[in-house]
Amino acid sequence: MKTGSSISATWTIFKKDMYSELRTRYALNALLMFVITTLSVILFSIGNENVSPELLAGVLWIIIFFSTMSGLSRTFVSEEERGTVMTLHLIARPLTVFFGKLLFNLILLGALNVFTVVLYLLLVTGFSVVNYPIFIITIILGTLGLGSGSTIIAAIIAKANTKGTLYPVLSFPILLPLLLTVINATKLSVEGVPLVDAIGEFQVLISYLIVLLAISYLLFEYIWKE
Template sequence: MATGSLKRIYAVFNKDTKSELRTRYSISAIFLFILTTITMIAISAANEKLNPALSAGILWVILFFSAMTGISKAFVSEEERGTGLLLKIYTSNEAVYFGKLLFNILLCFLLNIISALFFLLINSELVVKEPLIFIYMLILGSLGLASGTTLISAIIARANVKGALFPVLSFPILLPLIVAGIGLTKLSFEGGSFSDAQSDFLLMLAYSGVLIPASYILFDQIWEE
């Protein structure tokens, strides 16, 4: 990839980062959602000991919906502010896609870290016995969530029911990633070995490895419409 392309990608990424830090609306809403959801779960299960499988499933429900709340704004904000046309004129489709993708990966990783920390803090009896598996799961999960939904956020940007449509379209595409993520999370809680986690790690890597180039190929047609 040429230096000029990298600079344009960084420019889009930097624009989104500065815009989010300036308004802080989306991040504040997502943090409130995460805190409220985890607190309600903790209150509901106050007298119950959550087993590793159930805990892994609940954590991934939180990760999924926090990502839906954050990533859905990637292209919707451009339509709302009327800046989509400026991006089409002044930069390449490649820069727009990869700049948005990088921002979404960073956002997902931040949300996943915060969600996991809050979840473990409130569920104090839950112990991560294999921290490396848990950390790798969060990294690959962030990559997968972003790569699986960046294109969808471009598709729904002009729809009338953006909020409802985004998770409906995203869930079937993200299902393989979620299943693998739950498996890895459960292993990290149970103290499983890396050999047990290998197949799920490979699935999550392959998932992003297939979806990123496929989404990039399709992005030109969607963005130019």
């Protein structure tokens, strides 16, 4: 009974965020434009140069990291800006708020990453993936880890004064193990090694995700009550 009600409460929070996003499409439009802008800057700077696919694997994750940093803090920051935090405090338990917003962020980031990756594969000619299973698993696990890490940091910075600049500063040391691993795994997918060789990377990504979710679960209440 209790778990059932908290799952439905989480779903309600998620739906609320989804509706308010779909009404304005503020985050989605801004993020899509951000990706297009960054990608065009990269394409301009590459020009006719021959850039190694290994380097391009890193560039892909730079785009994804910075688009995450520009968009995912909104879920918590907008509650503070609109002054709706108190209402949420009254109607929902902290953890349902967190998981609702996490779900929203994961869906947003997932959609964004699909867009980014497809665009990147089409436009950046030097980047060709040889082993697609590794590539797809990396993108999925990377999205999950990036989404969970940035959601808990977003909750922290929503309470601070300088939200925009602080977000990447706080997120980078937390997300660096994840970023290094996904860049490495993407390199492996470009080099075309068999799937077995990338198992170590996936193990790191999965354990990172579990650790981050557990620590968020334990600590979110402290942040939310402030």
